[in-house]
Amino acid sequence: MSAVVIDGAVVHYETWGRGPPLLLVHGWLGSWRYWMNTMEALSSDFRAYALDLWGFGDSAKDKSRYSITSYARLLQDFMEHMGMDGAAFVGHSVGGAVAMVLAAHHPELVHRLVSVSVPVRANAISGKLRSFSNTLASQVVLKQDPGWVKRLLALAKVNHETVASETLKTDPEAISESMRSLASIDLAGELRRVQCPQLAILGRNDPLIDPAEALLFDALGERSRSITMEQPGHFPMLEEAPAFHRLLRDFLLDAEHLEDLRVKEMWHRRIR
Numbered sequence: 001m002s003a004v005v006i007d008g009a010v011v012h013y014e015t016w017g018r019g020p021p022l023l024l025v026h027g028w029l030g031s032w033r034y035w036m037n038t039m040e041a042l043s044s045d046f047r048a049y050a051l052d053l054w055g056f057g058d059s060a061k062d063k064s065r066y067s068i069t070s071y072a073r074l075l076q077d078f079m080e081h082m083g084m085d086g087a088a089f090v091g092h093s094v095g096g097a098v099a100m101v102l103a104a105h106h107p108e109l110v111h112r113l114v115s116v117s118v119p120v121r122a123n124a125i126s127g128k129l130r131s132f133s134n135t136l137a138s139q140v141v142l143k144q145d146p147g148w149v150k151r152l153l154a155l156a157k158v159n160h161e162t163v164a165s166e167t168l169k170t171d172p173e174a175i176s177e178s179m180r181s182l183a184s185i186d187l188a189g190e191l192r193r194v195q196c197p198q199l200a201i202l203g204r205n206d207p208l209i210d211p212a213e214a215l216l217f218d219a220l221g222e223r224s225r226s227i228t229m230e231q232p233g234h235f236p237m238l239e240e241a242p243a244f245h246r247l248l249r250d251f252l253l254d255a256e257h258l259e260d261l262r263v264k265e266m267w268h269r270r271i272r
Helices: 032-041 068-081 096-104 127-142 148-155 161-167 172-183 187-193 211-218 241-253
Strands: 002-006 009-016 021-025 047-053 087-092 110-117 198-203 225-227
Touching: 002 068, 009 032, 009 068, 021 032, 021 068, 021 096, 032 161, 032 241, 068 096, 068 172, 087 096, 096 110, 096 161, 096 172, 096 187, 110 241, 127 148, 127 172, 148 161, 187 211, 198 211, 198 241, 211 225, 225 241
Parallel strands: 021 047, 021 087, 087 110, 110 198, 198 225
Antiparallel strands: 002 009, 009 047
């Protein structure tokens, strides 16, 4: 396990591979751990870093740090600590929103951006999830519901042990506070400010995020592209990993031809 101290608080991260830097930012459920297969799949082309945002996984728990702007600053400080002048980013859910804000305000730091299952509009988040976040806030105060994790995972239709086990480490206030923070900012406006090539990947069967968010990315013109994967839900990197990773590599290694990007059929080596 690797960790650094940023602004007086511990930030846990893991790294794998060789090449230019790639930062992977998790969402509301889980931690860095569900990026393990992605790190391995891209290890021959990139030095991948996956960190736990404050309040998640093995990073520090501190309610005052659970805002989108604080998380964006965390990414910026992490890059400075690691000696990175810039990197490609893949952000999932709220992690994608954080990377988007960083790209909007510090374009020199974000060379390419992949947004996975990211809610650009507040009403793109499932109403059940939004109401659940309010419930979470009261549960923290009253200490009455230790079963909140199971109910949240059921709402997200999660069937991945790496997600379920790591969500148990989450400070529930990190979910509720960051969700309120996300609702308070104009993420669509931040999206329009992003200048680097960007790809949005959504799951057609996502129970938490409306896949119609793809339209907001496509409206940005030639520097942006969206692709909706037909089978996955909220975790395409786990639910259809080979196709997701091939799409990711195609974009990250050739971001100049976004119109050619597509989910490609996977091939298997013939054994004679």
